[in-house]
Amino acid sequence: MQIADQDPIPTVQVADADAASSVITPDSPPWNLVTGFLVWVASVAAIFVFPLLVMIPYFLITREAMPDDPSNDSRVILLSLIGVIPAHIFTLIVAWPVVTGGRGLDPKKTLGFNFGAVRWWMLPLVAAAFFALAYGVTAIFPEQDNDVLRIIRSSRTAAVVLAFVATFFAPVVEEVVYRGILYSALLKKAGTTVAVILVTLMFAGIHYPQYWGSPGSIILITLLSLILTLTRTVSGNLLPCIVLHLIFNGVQAVSIIAAVISGEDISAPVDSLQGLFR
Template sequence: MSIITAPFGADAAALLMGEGELTFLGAAVLLVATQIALLLVSWLFVFRPGALAALPSLPGRDPGGAIRAGLGWGILAWIGATAASAGVVWVLESLGIAAEPQAAERAIQILDPWLVILAVVILAPIAEEVFFRGVVFNAWLREGGRRWAFIGSSALFALIHASIVALVPIFLLGLALAWIYQRTGNLLAPIAMHAMVNGVSVALALLVRFDVVRLPV
């Protein structure tokens, strides 16, 4: 992919980022490109050739129970991730390091709210859980055991978000997602948990964006 896109790198960067700022097109691409890529990789190299034949399929057993468990635990996961994020920001600011917002956070401030909901609350949980829990977790579980499945899938999940501020909170969220996946044996559970976490975050961000809620300065 890098070979294909390399000749157009400078033009693409200018188009997506403008004069150092995230453009509307850049924000839209940012929110959907990674998720689409994860689904394509999962389909082409794992599900289609049957590399993980024993992978629990959707909807799995007791889909309603899995979704309810994911949504319920998702509220607690959001509280924990938010607390961890606040702790990281406090540490960074204590060290004199500015905590820059993620590109996705900036994208939420300029895109149509319905596109944000579609990309962040629906597409991202499905794509990322299919890949990180459905593929990566199961592959590590088979090759390295339960401990490495938890650590490895959560670490990759955190790294792909490419944010120093979010690294620890997302790693911890990854552990929670892996836990509920193994507990239920159903990918619908981590998808629902992930959707709840993202949904609450997006709802609050949009409320602030449209001045429904004002944060203290």
């Protein structure tokens, strides 16, 4: 009788353990680190390839000569910005089967579309604190010319397209890749500390070339990346990261659009932006 009474106990425990291990959350995703890394590689490659796919046909069709200095040519800058849109769409297409587990899982559950431990009203306060700190950093490290400022100065159309892409695409796409897929995979494999450090540096690092030669901007993009990553850590969800990223970019987008509408000379250095546009 004692043996018969004891037999069901481990069976129930094993069943409970199996059920627990099969629960999918943002911190225990259905994808692994290799998959997460491949999505990141695809997103980076798309940013380089798709602008070329837009730019090269333009010059072939119009038979215009390629400029000697493409980085300062307003046509090349605008076409490159337009090419970022299909690049972001491509990234979302690649990410979709990953976040759904290839079997129709709800991406709102695998990525985390709740605020978790973070309250919505905290996010504007965090953004305000960051912008206040940013002005202090740029006072110590004056803004130097960089790719982002050159884009804004190249033409009003380019400035508007940049504001559009940075507001309506970047917060979602970049957060899905970095704080969604990549962070979750690293957290599951290597733990919180490694996930925070690597995602912070990978996100900031991919932006460094845009701000190279401007120490203040490099410091700020690194700090911004850390804030977004810690938001993911504290909340356990991706939604607060998307909202916070949207606030950061949206504030700068409004500044750019206001300058365009008011007829302000955007060919001059954009000191008012303080190089914070991300």
